[in-house]
Amino acid sequence: MKWLGVWLVLLCYSEYGYSSNTQRQPVSLYTYHYMPPYVVDSQKQIGLFYDVARFFNQHQQQYNFQVSYIPRKRLNYQLAQHEFDGVVIGVNPVWFQDREKQKYLWTGALMQDQDEFLSHRSQPFEYVDKASLYDKQVGGISGFRYHTVDKLVAEGLVNRIDTSNESRLLKMLLKRRFDCAIVSRATTIYYQTLLNTNQELHFSSKPHDRYTRHLLMPKQMKDVLQVVEPLILQLLQSPQWQQQMLLYQTQLDPQ
Known part of the structure; x- marks a missing residue:
């Protein structure tokens, strides 16, 4: 249970606490990658994507970001029908036939x-x-x-x-x-x-x-993109996040 212990420690000592401000507009951070280390424990909100949501919530006052699961097939259907209303976290433009980033809005890279x-x-x-x-x-x-x-x-x-x-x-x-x-x-x-x-x-x-992971959102969510984009830059510059990513990338050397 080494990894779970690591995430619990990071969670307990994290600066990324959720705000209780109920006046914020809710925004779902959807993922179909419902697997560790992105989602380790959904009930306890442990995992990389929860850490991102906590950081977003602490560093702005307009939106309340919450991680939610969506099956890939349902996501594909909602996107095709223009019914999707949320943000997809941890995805790449190539996976959505949007290499030129014309169909959807995309943030900069969140991680490698x-x-x-x-x-x-x-x-x-x-x-x-x-x-x-x-x-x-x-x-x-x-x-x-x-x-x-x-x-x-x-x-x-x-x-x-x-x-x-x-x-x-x-x-x-x-x-x-x-x-x-x-x-x-x-x-x-x-x-x-x-x-x-x-x-x-x-x-x-x-x-x-090899690829980068980004956030995807429909084009009507430009206001959310304008808030999230600088938050990602701020997150990537955080020493605590850099330490966390180093752990995530080098906890075990496969070679």
């Missing part, structure tokens, strides 16, 4: 991350190029998009096997139910410590993808 190719150490998988994946069984999360793998699946060159969450995905990988799996580095670090699997998982030298 990457998706790893994981395999069992007894049968290590190394990703060199797409040919490395031919005829492989690849584990993923239902509703998530993996650009390289999904193209090969559509071409009949790869078999993708989906699970409901990252914990189940890693457990199935340890049972050798597929050749490799795609999991974010941060989530893998958390579960490696929790499940004590440090010696059983192999990280490919080349990851599936």
Whole structure:
């Protein structure tokens, strides 16, 4: 429970306390990445995304930000129907076919991350190029998009096997139910410590993808963007946040 203890300590000593000001306009910070370390405990509000919301709430008086879960399929539907009214935290423009940032409003980068190719150490998988994946069984999360793998699946060159969450995905990988799996580095670090699997998982030298995480919002929320954008810059300059990100990125060296 090392990671949970770390988050509890960070929460208890954090400067990012929620304000009780009920006059603020509520804004939901939606995420479909309902997994550690972004969301560790929703009831106790432990996790990176809760820390971001607390920081936002302390450093402005107009909005009350609250982290909420939304399935990716529901989010896609609401965006397509122009029914979405909120902010999506921790996402990348490429995942929403908005590389040029024309369809939605986007903040600057909140953090760096990457998706790893994981395999069992007894049968290590190394990703060199797409040919490395031919005829492989690849584990993923239902509703998530993996650009390289999904193209090969559509071409009949790869078999993708989906699970409901990252914990189940890693457990199935340890049972050798597929050749490799795609999991974010941060989530893998958390579960490696929790499940004590440090010696059983192999990280490919080349990851599936490296990317930045941003906040997405519909174009009618320009007022929220104007408030949030400087808050992100302020957050990234916070020594406490920098220390927290260092822990998040280097708690365990996969190599």
